[in-house]
Amino acid sequence: MTDGMHRRPIVGSGTVVRARALSLGIHLLLCGTSLVMLYPLLWMLASSCKPENEIFSSMSIWPSRLDFDAYVRGWSGLKIGFGRFFWNSLVISVLCVIGNVLSCSLAAYAFARLRFKGKNFWFALMLGTLMLPYHVTLIPQYILFLSLDWVDTILPLVVPKYMATDAFFIFLMVQFFRGIPRELDEAAMMDGCSPWRIYRKVILPLSLPVLATAAIFTFIFTWDDFFAPLIYLNDIGSYTVQLGLRAFVDSSGKSDWGALFAMSVLVLVPVVAFFLFFQRLLIEGVATTGLKR
């Protein structure tokens, strides 16, 4: 997906001027759309560092002067500081990334490379779970975790990721592993390597792009997740950033929009950072696999 691959427009009998005008028109349209799409985000960013009285008096994205007081107010706006929420979210997200990459790659390796009885049957069932909306398992899972005394801990959010419950990522990895030349594992097998060693020393090192895609999307999905923390975390001390924001809306947020915007901006920062650093990987992930975000 490089720039060089673009098709040039078909230009009929030398109507260069018309083609130029068309191209200019398209650029204007795209720039306009970009502006409309980004304006809300820029406005939020600007509002978070405007003096409080300016937020709703002005539509501008240029603050008259920079004022970071909203960040200070927001950071300790609830009875527990946002630092705690960030820490909680970070711990949960990192643990989920590790679990997902590990358990999904193990399963994917078995499906892509090993021969065993009932492989097609289990593979079909695995794909079948892709179709199942999580609402069906939601209530029994909640009852299960409740009876294990896991509610109000991070376990219900993290443990499922160590059980390869994101079938989509298994599928993604199976597709990638299948593309690795089989001669490599066969050569390793000749040398007496066990499947476990082949998985670790051959397959994983050659699969960094797909592992990275899975890791980044798992991080973003977990970081953004609101529903699971909402039902499993009740104590404010164990809140994630998304729950923290919600609590903030319900309490002081109605009066102090500057502080609420400031915290919202901070919550978006990790996702934007991933976007900036791994843009190509993310966009290719969507283009080639149809990931829905």
Place this chain on the structure above:
Amino acid sequence: MSRASANDTRAYLFLLPWFAGFFCLTTGPTLASLFLSFTSFDLIQAPRWIGAANYVRIATNDVSFIASLKVTFFFVAFAVPLKLGFALAVAMALNKGIRGLPLYRAIFYLPSLLGASVAIAVLWRKLFSGDGLVNKVLALVGIHGPSWISDPDYSIYTLVVLSVWQFGSPMIIFLAGLRQIPHDVYEAASLEGASKRRQFFKITLPLLTPVIFFNAIVQTIDAFKAFTPAFIISEGTGGPVRSTLFYTLYLYQEAFAYFRMGYAAALAWVLVLIIAFFTAVSFITARYWVHYDD
């Protein structure tokens, strides 16, 4: 131990985490939820078998269910076509070999990536409030906008706009699809004097139908499952006057606000049936409009 069964054991070891999840977190709970949907269960007393009573009540005697169904269908019917139409239009514009494509693509994709965050729902609530940015812009052209969020006639539209705003990921998929269409098809068509309009309807659209189909299914299922924005914008109530009571929000309330677990399980199964119905209809009708290369 024979060699084959030793191989099997080894493979099953790799699959052990997946098996654990498949049985304990997927299959088991699925069966349990089917059972629960025929009971009355409040988490305190043991589930009490009540036959199909939950389903009967859903079908005949639940105004909130009807309201949530209306809201959800309305949302799906508006948000999905608008989002896909927008995604396709922008993808077509980007596919004209314009300069700066990576930058545009990145800008349009960013909202897709951020949109699920509570932070964006918070922003939306403020953009569309009575004195919000949207009304200030409308005032510039002399329109006095309503108080979008707190007016039951308009609140759902703010969520439709939020969904359309996230057109980036279907757009990227469309763009990838457009690139698959061989260039010489257009050259041949334009040599034969086919207008741009005709080329779009006779070449681009038919060749793109598999991608349109894929995007439509994914986005429709996703729209049925929407939760967070409606929850934040309505402060968890689905209000004003049930105008943003998405199906999932209603299900959440039944389960985790009123602890009617049996009833909520039945609601979940009805959702599955609805989604399965739409998917099945799409696949059946696909035969008539989706064009596959043979």
